[in-house]
Amino acid sequence: MFQIRKRKALGRKYNDRMSTDELTGTESAGAEPEEQEADAAAGLTDDDLLEMYRVMVLSRTLDERIWLLNRQGKAAIVASAQGHEAAQIGAVRATDPARDRYLIYYRELCTILALGVTPTEILLGFLAREGEPMSSARQFPLHGAMDRVDIVSFSNVVATHMPQAVGFALADKIRGNDSVTIVYFGDGAASMGDAHEAMNFAGVHQLPIVFFCENNGYAISVPLRKQMAVESVASRAEGYGFPGVQVDGMDPIAVYEVMIVAMEKARSGGGPTLVEAMVERLYPHTSDDDHTRYRSQEEIESMRDPMETTERMLVERGTLGDARREQIWEAARRQVNEATEVAEAAPLPQPTGKHDIFRNLYASDGEA
Numbered sequence: 001m002f003q004i005r006k007r008k009a010l011g012r013k014y015n016d017r018m019s020t021d022e023l024t025g026t027e028s029a030g031a032e033p034e035e036q037e038a039d040a041a042a043g044l045t046d047d048d049l050l051e052m053y054r055v056m057v058l059s060r061t062l063d064e065r066i067w068l069l070n071r072q073g074k075a076a077i078v079a080s081a082q083g084h085e086a087a088q089i090g091a092v093r094a095t096d097p098a099r100d101r102y103l104i105y106y107r108e109l110c111t112i113l114a115l116g117v118t119p120t121e122i123l124l125g126f127l128a129r130e131g132e133p134m135s136s137a138r139q140f141p142l143h144g145a146m147d148r149v150d151i152v153s154f155s156n157v158v159a160t161h162m163p164q165a166v167g168f169a170l171a172d173k174i175r176g177n178d179s180v181t182i183v184y185f186g187d188g189a190a191s192m193g194d195a196h197e198a199m200n201f202a203g204v205h206q207l208p209i210v211f212f213c214e215n216n217g218y219a220i221s222v223p224l225r226k227q228m229a230v231e232s233v234a235s236r237a238e239g240y241g242f243p244g245v246q247v248d249g250m251d252p253i254a255v256y257e258v259m260i261v262a263m264e265k266a267r268s269g270g271g272p273t274l275v276e277a278m279v280e281r282l283y284p285h286t287s288d289d290d291h292t293r294y295r296s297q298e299e300i301e302s303m304r305d306p307m308e309t310t311e312r313m314l315v316e317r318g319t320l321g322d323a324r325r326e327q328i329w330e331a332a333r334r335q336v337n338e339a340t341e342v343a344e345a346a347p348l349p350q351p352t353g354k355h356d357i358f359r360n361l362y363a364s365d366g367e368a
C-alpha cells in the first residue's frame with residue numbers, strides 16, 4: 001500500500017466517488033517528527049526529490065537546445081514542454097515503468113526522459129536521423145512506439161490516442177495483467193469526441209487507466225473559455241462515473257500524491273481517474289507559432305515557471321543548495337552538448353537497406 005499523507009496543495013476533488021480518506025490516505029495527526037518530514041513530501045525522500053529535479057533540469061536544458069536547433073534550421077518543428085515539467089515528473093514518478101503503459105502526446109519530453117529515453121535518442125528524432133528508436137525517424141518527433149518501455153504515440157491527430165489507450169487498458173483487464181495505462185493529453189484534446197468516447201467506455205468497464213490532462217489554457221491560439229463551458233476538465237469525470245481531480249501542476253509533490261492514489265486505484269481494480277494538472281505553456285504552441293499575436297505581454301510575463309516553484313520548494317525544505325543546483329545544471333548542459341554532437345553526426349535515414357522505408361510498418365520474422 002502507498003502511504004499518502006495530507007498536504008496543503010492537495011488536489012481539488014470534483015465528485016464524491018473518491019472519499020477524502022481515499023484521496024489523502026492515512027491521517028498524519030500525532031506522527032513522529034521524522035514522519036512529519038516525510039509527510040510533507042508524500043513519502044518521497046530527499047534523494048527522490050533531487051532525482052526528480054535532475055530530470056526536470058535535463059528536460060528544460062534539452063528543450064532549449066531543441067528550440068535553438070529549430071532556429072538554426074536543423075530541427076523542423078518542436079512543441080516545447082517548458083511549463084509542464086513539474087506536472088510530468090510528479091505524474092511519471094507515481095507509475096511503474098516495468099509494468100505500465102504510456103500513451104503520450106507530443107509535449108511529453110520530461111515524461112520520456114524520466115522513463116529512460118536518452119537525450120541522444122530524442123535529438124535523433126528532432127534531427128530526423130538514423131537510429132531514432134520510436135519510428136526510425138519516419139514520424140513527427142516523439143511519435144511511434146518503443147519496445148524498451150511501453151511508450152506509444154501513433155498519431156499527431158489530437159485525442160485519437162485516447163480510445164487506443166482504453167483499448168490497451170481493456171486488453172490488460174481481459175488478460176489479468178496488473179499494468180495501468182496512463183494517457184496524456186491537453187485541454188484542447190479534452191474537447192474532442194474521442195476523449196468522451198474513451199472516458200465513457202473506460203468508466204463503463206472500470207478499466208485500469210489514468211487520464212492525465214495537462215491543462216495549459218490553450219489549444220494553439222484558442223483559450224480555455226472558448227473550448228469549454230464548464231469549470232474544469234476534471235469536473236467532467238462525474239459524467240463518466242469516476243473521480244476527477246484538479247491539481248497544481250507547478251507542484252511536483254502534489255501531482256505525485258494525486259497520481260499515486262489514482263494509480264493504486266486503477267491497479268487494484270477500482271477503475272479510472274481523471275487527473276487535471278494546471279500547467280503553463282511558456283512558449284508558443286510550436287516553433288511555427290507566435291503567441292504574442294493572441295496573448296498579451298502582461299499574460300506572458302505573469303506565467304509561473306515550474307522550475308522556479310520546484311527550486312524554491314526544494315530550497316525551503318533544505319533539500320537543494322547553491323552548489324548542488326549548479327552541479328545539476330552543469331551536468332545537464334554537458335549531457336545535452338554530448339547528445340547534440342552524437343545526433344548531428346548521425347546519418348540520415350536511407351530509403352533502402354536495413355532501415356528501409358517499410359521498416360516498422362509491417363511485422364516480419366525476427367525483426368519487426
Ligand SMILES: Cc1ncc(C[n+]2csc(CCOP(=O)(O)OP(=O)(O)O)c2C)c(N)n1
Nearest residue numbers: 107156157158186187188189216218219220
Ligand atoms: C483532430 C485535430 N485537429 C486539429 C489539430 C491541430 N492541432 C494540433 S495540436 C492542437 C492543439 C491541442 O491543444 P491541447 O490539447 O490543449 O494540447 P497542447 O498543445 O496545449 O499541449 C491542434 C488544434 C490536430 N492535430 N488534430
Ligand SMILES: [Mg+2]
Nearest residue numbers: 186187218219
Ligand atoms: Mg492546451
